[in-house]
Amino acid sequence: MNSTIETILNHRSIRKFKKEKLSTEQIQLLVKSAQQASTSSHVMAYTIIGITDEKIKKALYEVSGHRHVVDNGHLFIFCGDLHRVQLRATESEKNSMAETIESTEQFIVTIIDAALASQNLAIAAESLGLGICYLGSLRNNINAFSSILNLPDHAIPLFGIAVGYPDQQPELKPRLPMEAVYHENTYKADELQIPLLQTFDEEMKAYYKNRSTNKREDTWKQQMIKKYNNSTRMDVSAFVQSKNLNKR
Amino acid sequence: MNSTIETILNHRSIRKFKKEKLSTEQIQLLVKSAQQASTSSHVMAYTIIGITDEKIKKALYEVSGHRHVVDNGHLFIFCGDLHRVQLRATESEKNSMAETIESTEQFIVTIIDAALASQNLAIAAESLGLGICYLGSLRNNINAFSSILNLPDHAIPLFGIAVGYPDQQPELKPRLPMEAVYHENTYKADELQIPLLQTFDEEMKAYYKNRSTNKREDTWKQQMIKKYNNSTRMDVSAFVQSKNLNKR
Numbered sequence: 440m441n442s443t444i445e446t447i448l449n450h451r452s453i454r455k456f457k458k459e460k461l462s463t464e465q466i467q468l469l470v471k472s473a474q475q476a477s478t479s480s481h482v483m484a485y486t487i488i489g490i491t492d493e494k495i496k497k498a499l500y501e502v503s504g505h506r507h508v509v510d511n512g513h514l515f516i517f518c519g520d521l522h523r524v525q526l527r528a529t530e531s532e533k534n535s536m537a538e539t540i541e542s543t544e545q546f547i548v549t550i551i552d553a554a555l556a557s558q559n560l561a562i563a564a565e566s567l568g569l570g571i572c573y574l575g576s577l578r579n580n581i582n583a584f585s586s587i588l589n590l591p592d593h594a595i596p597l598f599g600i601a602v603g604y605p606d607q608q609p610e611l612k613p614r615l616p617m618e619a620v621y622h623e624n625t626y627k628a629d630e631l632q633i634p635l636l637q638t639f640d641e642e643m644k645a646y647y648k649n650r651s652t653n654k655r656e657d658t659w660k661q662q663m664i665k666k667y668n669n670s671t672r673m674d675v676s677a678f679v680q681s682k683n684l685n686k687r
Numbered sequence: 688m689n690s691t692i693e694t695i696l697n698h699r700s701i702r703k704f705k706k707e708k709l710s711t712e713q714i715q716l717l718v719k720s721a722q723q724a725s726t727s728s729h730v731m732a733y734t735i736i737g738i739t740d741e742k743i744k745k746a747l748y749e750v751s752g753h754r755h756v757v758d759n760g761h762l763f764i765f766c767g768d769l770h771r772v773q774l775r776a777t778e779s780e781k782n783s784m785a786e787t788i789e790s791t792e793q794f795i796v797t798i799i800d801a802a803l804a805s806q807n808l809a810i811a812a813e814s815l816g817l818g819i820c821y822l823g824s825l826r827n828n829i830n831a832f833s834s835i836l837n838l839p840d841h842a843i844p845l846f847g848i849a850v851g852y853p854d855q856q857p858e859l860k861p862r863l864p865m866e867a868v869y870h871e872n873t874y875k876a877d878e879l880q881i882p883l884l885q886t887f888d889e890e891m892k893a894y895y896k897n898r899s900t901n902k903r904e905d906t907w908k909q910q911m912i913k914k915y916n917n918s919t920r921m922d923v924s925a926f927v928q929s930k931n932l933n934k935r
Binding site (some may be wrong): 524 | 688689690691692694695696697698700711715717718719720721722723724725727728729730731733734735736737738739740743762766771773774775776780783784786787788790791792795796798799800803806809810811814815819821823826827836837838842845846856859860862863865867868869870871872874875877880881884885888907908910911912914915916917918919920921923924927933935
């Protein structure tokens with residue numbers, strides 16, 4: 440154990456921040472940390488957009504519905520970006536690059552690159568005593584999310600991270616038993632996973648019953664069944680293809 | 688600056704490891720670190736497979752072509768996994784969950800969840816003095832990659848991470864200028880990005896010319912044009928859909 444691993448294991452999402460803004464130095468240190476993440480073939484297939492304009496924050500809040508989109512120390516938006524790799528190419532080169540850029544493989548690359556960078560930023564922020572919350576809710580209306588930021592072809596917005604000085608201290612949320620998530624040599628058979636999930640549901644039931652706020656009767660199983668019975672964000676597929684990604 | 692950010696900023700991929708294996712305690716601490724990453728709606732949509740069986744390592748090496756798939760302190764494979772969320776559902780519930788699970792939106796979720804967990808593992812490993820290398824090359828034959836690990840429907844292999852005690856100390860590889868990657872409030876216009884990429888190419892040219900091994904004449908622009916003119920991994924799309932993901 441060391442202070443880095445302590446920071447990692449101490450992660451909880453923070454949804455209420457003090458009014459204090461991040462300094463320019465802090466923002467730059469966080470972005471620099473993001474940039475040092477591993478990247479597929481040196482592509483660096485992401486763009487980070489920092490939001491300071493209150494009008495833009497408000498427009499993003501209308502998409503997400505979460506107050507911490509507006510009320511935070513700084514808001515970072517992570518975008519998958521395969522536009523940049525073409526910027527210095529000739530028109531003819533751009534045309535011949537399109538088939539690969541528009542593949543599902545490169546769609547995977549751009550999401551992974553953005554996510555690795557974002558998690559570096561998250562850990563760096565938490566190591567400075569800041570709190571963070573990922574905002575996938577900005578995909579509730581991915582067309583609006585993208586329009587607000589004026590993204591070009593071959594670039595899509597993925598999620599935000601709200602960062603700031605924590606004004607709450609929620610309990611750590613349980614994770615699946617390690618044996619459910621970590622398999623050895625081959626994918627674990629269903630009948631070996633199911634008892635682990637049953638045990639986890641007992642733990643989650645106790646967690647929801649006993650936590651300090653928003654107590655309820657719930658289990659992981661019930662949450663998953665409810666979540667996936669509710670078809671949401673079915674417009675993401677068409678949006679992504681309209682940006683000429685994930686096409687083949 | 689603190690030791691966590693120092694670790695993050697000191698990242699370089701390590702492709703040559705000493706023979707020493709990771710201990711069970713180290714592996715568990717790394718997996719625990721991975722598990723504490725943020726996850727969309729508590730789905731934890733990933734599975735990590737640790738490879739110790741030499742036959743499996745050899746089969747994966749044949750897919751990747753990189754020796755550090757075999758020669759490492761431990762090999763972790765990260766999979767996107769939307770199979771687990773259905774394990775305790777009835778057949779009828781499973782059927783009604785399928786439309787959402789098979790959406791592009793949930794394909795994005797599973798990739799992000801896996802990537803955030805993996806980056807926690809990478810940073811935790813580096814904080815312990817270990818080196819890491821991401822292995823996207825395992826997608827060179829994603830059908831074989833998946834078959835070797837026996838992945839079920841709604842689960843796909845994404846990448847590996849080789850971890851171990853470093854037996855080399857490569858130079859830090861330059862990253863794009865911060866102003867190219869970090870935009871403010873809106874996506875930066877092409878004409879503002881292009882001069883930054885020109886400057887970066889001068890930096891990359893000097894880096895490739897002067898580094899201690901594998902010197903060459905190259906720039907980022909040339910690499911990107913070459914890479915995207917070479918259509919590779921075009922089978923990923925059909926494979927993902929054969930696993931009933933990214934379908935709608």
